[in-house]
Amino acid sequence: ENTANTSDENLPVEVTADSLNAKDKEGVSIYQGNVVITQGTTTIKGDKVTLHHPHRKISTAIVIGKPATFKRYLEEEKGWVTGHADKITYSAAQKTLLLEGHAQVIQEGKNSISGPKILYDLTLKTLSAKGEKQDRIKMIFTPDEQEQK
Amino acid sequence: MKKRLPMILVFVLSISLLLINTRQNFIQPSNKTPLERPKTTYSWQIFDSTTWQINKSAPDQQQTYLTARAIHYQNDSKQSDFTTPFSIQQKPNETLLIRSLKGSSQNDQTIHLEGKVQIESASSNKENKSLQTEQITYNSETEQLVNHVFTKLTTPNVTITGVGFSANLKQDQYKFESNVKTQYQPH
Numbered sequence: 001e002n003t004a005n006t007s008d009e010n011l012p013v014e015v016t017a018d019s020l021n022a023k024d025k026e027g028v029s030i031y032q033g034n035v036v037i038t039q040g041t042t043t044i045k046g047d048k049v050t051l052h053h054p055h056r057k058i059s060t061a062i063v064i065g066k067p068a069t070f071k072r073y074l075e076e077e078k079g080w081v082t083g084h085a086d087k088i089t090y091s092a093a094q095k096t097l098l099l100e101g102h103a104q105v106i107q108e109g110k111n112s113i114s115g116p117k118i119l120y121d122l123t124l125k126t127l128s129a130k131g132e133k134q135d136r137i138k139m140i141f142t143p144d145e146q147e148q149k
Numbered sequence: 150m151k152k153r154l155p156m157i158l159v160f161v162l163s164i165s166l167l168l169i170n171t172r173q174n175f176i177q178p179s180n181k182t183p184l185e186r187p188k189t190t191y192s193w194q195i196f197d198s199t200t201w202q203i204n205k206s207a208p209d210q211q212q213t214y215l216t217a218r219a220i221h222y223q224n225d226s227k228q229s230d231f232t233t234p235f236s237i238q239q240k241p242n243e244t245l246l247i248r249s250l251k252g253s254s255q256n257d258q259t260i261h262l263e264g265k266v267q268i269e270s271a272s273s274n275k276e277n278k279s280l281q282t283e284q285i286t287y288n289s290e291t292e293q294l295v296n297h298v299f300t301k302l303t304t305p306n307v308t309i310t311g312v313g314f315s316a317n318l319k320q321d322q323y324k325f326e327s328n329v330k331t332q333y334q335p336h
Contacts (some may be wrong), residue, residue, distance in 0.1 A: 013333040014331065019326055019327060
């Protein structure tokens with residue numbers, strides 16, 4: 001099992017899909033059908049992925065799905081962080097995942113957060129969420145075992 | 150015959166493909182299989198040929214080199230068949246290599262290559278790429294490359310495999326119809 005001790009971002013990215021339409025000059029590849037992006041312990045899945053890769057270097061990945069999902073193993077916490085949303089945008093520069101539309105992020109055995117828009121920082125492992133009038137943020141904390149006794 | 154001289158050159162001259170350097174020397178058709186016997190069904194035939202075309206106005210800029218074990222050409226159907234074609238096309242900033250075990254052309258416009266097809270290009274200003282497959286068809290009118298089999302496309306840090314490849318050479322766009330797998334190596 002590959003763990004996230006070597007930062008995932010330095011590992012190769014593998015994409016599998018049913019079909020691909022690539023525009024080399026523009027540095028854009030559109031993958032469709034059962035799309036799975038894997039980089040170390042990080043896996044993102046969706047129905048359609050638009051990958052921007054100017055000069056063959058991935059800058060952003062826009063994942064659309066019903067829902068689009070991601071998961072990543074956190075070595076320090078010895079657990080997974082998972083999430084899903086209508087749309088997930090990965091930014092290589094910021095090393096963030098932006099989840100939009102029925103978004104939810106769950107840190108295994110710790111807490112979960114849901115709302116219309118959630119930003120997950122892959123480096124700092126922090127979450128920030130933005131609610132709207134009718135669609136507020138909801139956080140659920142799972143107390144540690146000691147606290148439960 | 151001169152006018153009809155290899156339709157393959159039409160393919161080679163009009164192709165401005167997307168592929169990679171091989172750093173290999175010119176490889177002659179490998180082992181010498183027994184010479185093919187002339188066929189009566191063709192208008193003209195060439196065996197063990199080497200064709201070298203040099204652009205008079207830019208001799209060191211544009212050359213095309215083509216060897217083949219055999220080329221058969223039929224005037225009325227404009228059909229040619231050839232075995233182990235190996236072609237190098239030198240342009241100002243791109244070198245293109247094309248090889249396969251067999252090939253044929255129709256109407257002096259469509260070329261079909263079959264058997265260990267390798268298309269490689271080295272560019273001084275563009276990306277080097279290579280394409281490997283078992284068969285591919287090229288239409289010199291539409292500048293479309295297309296096949297329906299497993300194909301591997303390689304560039305310096307991206308490798309793509311899939312089934313059912315098609316490419317529009319003018320717009321530098323390509324597609325894979327199914328079973329796509331891409332590996333992006335970290336920079």
